Amino acid sequence: MPELPEVETVLRGLKRTINGQPLCQLDSLYNGTVIYDPEIVQPLFPAHVTEFCRRGKYIILHLERGNALVIHLRMTGKLIYTENENEDAKHIRALLTFTGCARIIFNDIRTFGKIIVTPESRIDAYLPELGPEPLDRSFSYKCLQKGFAGKKAPVKNALLDQSVVAGLGNIYVCEILYRAGISPETSVADLSVSQLKDIVNHIRQVLTEAIAMNGTSVSDFRQIDDKTGQFQNFLQVYQKEKCPQGHEIKRIKQAGRSSFYCPVCQK
DNA sequence: CAATGATCCTGTCCGC
DNA sequence: TGCGGACAGGATCATT
Known part of the structure; x- marks a missing residue:
């Protein structure tokens, strides 16, 4: 069950793996996994990831032109980098495709995980009320x-x-x-x-x-x-x-x- | 307002 | 071998 350290681990892995490649496609393979805010800035793709952030258990990827992906893994969500299709195809809920064919598979057995595509200005609307970050200096x-x-x-x-x-x-x-x-x-x-x-x-x-x-x-x-x-x-x-x-x-x-x-x- | 319970969902494990 | 039921739990919504 991904908690802060697991989400942080995934975030660091994403940053290392994506390594400057632009996101050029996002496919939803399960109804409800990917959610689009109506006010997304167009065009959405291709877009470099300009910032890799974490807030609590949420991953926030800022994209060029002012959009962002808000990702929550909930209980069984996994983001796995792969160069070939195959692996455990049964539970793939979404695919993030980067140029150069690098793909991040969003695998989630219990389907509670979400990927929200939203303008940066509306990120807060998709986050619950969150207390302080426990690893911030100011946490006391x-x-x-x-x-x-x-x-x-x-x-x-x-x-x-x-x-x-x-x-x-x-x-x-x-x-x-x-x-x-x-x-x-x-x-x-x-x-x-x-x-x-x-x-x-x-x-x-x-x-x-x-x-x-x-x-x-x-x-x-x-x-x-x-x-x-x-x-x-x-x-x-x-x-x-x-x-x-x-x-x-x-x-x-x-x-x-x-x-x-x-x-x-x-x- | 605080606290609790049901809900979402699927795989796994246990007892019979 | 297979079936029913409990369990796993993050977050949300409804209820007390």
Whole structure:
């Protein structure tokens, strides 16, 4: 499930792979995957990618003449570079063709992923309310204080809320809370300032380490070259039986999602 | 307004 | 062997 580190990995792969070639075609192979804003600047193609950006879990590719692609992989979306057709043709939802025949396949088993073509001026209309970028220098415990204000939800659920902080998903929140020694069931109303600071530090650490490892592949995630990431080898609680201290990991449901935590290490 | 639940969708896994 | 059901979960929408 692509979260911030996986999206960042894909973005870097795209930049490296596209390497200055203009986008000359975008094909939709599944109804609803590609969405066109009515006010696109014409002509759309061919267009160089002028900027490669990420906001939370969204990839934003700025195109010449003021258009942009807003891409969300959701759960099973993959962007894979290929020079030949074949591979897993069953789940190809869209094709991005660059000159020189380089193709990026948008493969998405569960079809929740989207590619939105829009004028840059209207990008915000396609993004939900997103909190701060956790890897920005300005991200601090004060951001969490602000995001948690007036809430009583369990810290696990609150950190999954993209309007509080952008880019975290189920796997990394479990890992962050383990490292911070905080139970996922703790109400955000009960967190001390020092706990908020711990959470912030561990968010930074975990995301930075995961990006360095090219993301986590627990099921579908792949890099642009179809290779897995490596951070799954460093998970401490997610889908684990025992924590690094040897204690039994507990699995509970919170807001419909599995939380993995160590009842001994996390209070 | 906060919080929860259903929804979208398909592949995988488990029990019978 | 196959079938039904639970599960995976990011984001949105509807409901409490």
